[in-house]
Amino acid sequence: EYQLGMDPESITSNYFQKKVYPYLLTLILIICGISIVHNFFIAVSFIWARSSMTKTAYISFFLAAADGFSSFNLGFSLVASSLIPFVFEIKAFENHCINLLIELTRLGGIPIPVGHILLIGIAHWFGIVKPLERDRIVTKGRVKAFLICCWILPMAFVLMWFSTISGQGFRSDGCTDYTFMESLPWRTAYSALYLCPFMTIVFIYAKIFIIANKSKQQNPNAGHENEFNFKAATTSGKIIGSFGLGLVPLPLVFILSYAGGPLDEKRIGKTVTILIEVTINFLVLIKSFLNPWIYSLGQLDVQVIF
Numbered sequence: 470e471y472q473l474g475m476d477p478e479s480i481t482s483n484y485f486q487k488k489v490y491p492y493l494l495t496l497i498l499i500i501c502g503i504s505i506v507h508n509f510f511i512a513v514s515f516i517w518a519r520s521s522m523t524k525t526a527y528i529s530f531f532l533a534a535a536d537g538f539s540s541f542n543l544g545f546s547l548v549a550s551s552l553i554p555f556v557f558e559i560k561a562f563e564n565h566c567i568n569l570l571i572e573l574t575r576l577g578g579i580p581i582p583v584g585h586i587l588l589i590g591i592a593h594w595f596g597i598v599k600p601l602e603r604d605r606i607v608t609k610g611r612v613k614a615f616l617i618c619c620w621i622l623p624m625a626f627v628l629m630w631f632s633t634i635s636g637q638g639f640r641s642d643g644c645t646d647y648t649f650m651e652s653l654p655w656r657t658a659y660s661a662l663y664l665c666p667f668m669t670i671v672f673i674y675a676k677i678f679i680i681a682n683k684s685k686q687q688n689p690n691a692g693h694e695n696e697f698n699f700k701a702a703t704t705s706g707k708i709i710g711s712f713g714l715g716l717v718p719l720p721l722v723f724i725l726s727y728a729g730g731p732l733d734e735k736r737i738g739k740t741v742t743i744l745i746e747v748t749i750n751f752l753v754l755i756k757s758f759l760n761p762w763i764y765s766l767g768q769l770d771v772q773v774i775f
Contacts, residue, residue: 491556493747494547497754501544504758508537511761524607525592529764531616532585536757542578543750546571566644573631577624579719579753580662582760584619586712587666588612589764590673593704597677623662630655651728660720667712674709707763715756719749 512534518526549571553561562568592612595603630649631638637649649655722745725732734742 490743490747493743494551494556497747497750498544498547498552500751500754500758501540501547504540504754505537505544507758508533508540508761512537524609524612525589525596525764527609528585528589528592528612528616529761531619532582532589532764533761535582535585535619536760539578539582540754540757542575543753546575547750564644566639569631569639569644569647573624573627576659577627580623581619582757583663583666583716584622585616586708586760586764587670588615588619590670590708593677594673597680626662627659630658648728653724653727653730656724656727660724663716663720667717670712671709674704674706678706704763711756711759711763715752715759718752722749 512530515530518530549562550568553559562571592603592607595607599606631647632640634640634649637646638644641647722732724730726742727733730736732742732745
């Protein structure tokens with residue numbers, strides 16, 4: 470119903486939030502639930518895995534756990550910050566500090582799988598570039614230490630930003646001031662958690678692709694080796710493509726959404742902002758769902774369990 474003082478854009482925005490957004494949110498939460506079950510099922514199957522599994526298979530199980538955890542955090546955040554207050558119109562989380570803690574967990578949880586993907590890339594790198602030294606360099610102890618860092622560092626990084634700025638975040642009165650989250654420095658620093666590993670992964674798999682292609686040209690009759698190199702090149706394309714399509718849009722949009730930026734809500738409107746957020750969440754969840762198919766289910770150590 471039109472109200473005095475409401476412009477057409479506001480009417481469209483209100484209609485979208487009340488009639489369209491609930492269905493989009495429900496779809497995202499369903500995908501989120503499927504991703505959680507799918508990834509945790511693979512992660513739990515680690516119990517029945519062979520103790521002699523490869524390092525890559527070992528990392529893949531923890532990647533599934535990280536994707537499941539990330540999907541759970543995203544789903545819980547959407548329920549707490551969108552479904553309950555805006556769809557059901559229930560004010561369940563009125564404490565700003567709790568809301569900030571939920572946001573901290575969400576932002577700290579999404580990058581966790583990125584470190585696992587980078588570690589798999591490093592393991593692939595040594596397997597192709599230095600195959601004879603891989604077992605000496607990529608030891609299980611070093612892999613475990615790297616995995617621990619993958620889980621701790623993103624959360625610690627976000628917590629540091631939320632806790633160290635005077636008068637903001639957890640250091641503000643009642644956690645009511647968090648304007649730093651709209652600033653370009655924070656958004657650039659957080660986006661680096663995605664973009665730096667992505668650029669490293671592109672370099673690693675571009676190098677692997679070049680080596681595989683060069684080996685094929687030098688030994689066109691080496692059937693088994695060429696088949697291995699073809700798989701390496703195919704895997705490289707899947708990893709770079711899925712990362713680029715699934716995760717890279719998130720930091721790019723995050724950076725450009727700073728206060729006064731080209732994707733600032735005040736500039737593009739609430740409806741467009743929601744559509745962008747839904748799209749980004751959809752891409753992240755699809756990436757989390759597909760990761761096991763790319764990294765885990767194609768490996769013999771994982772296949773023998775099922």
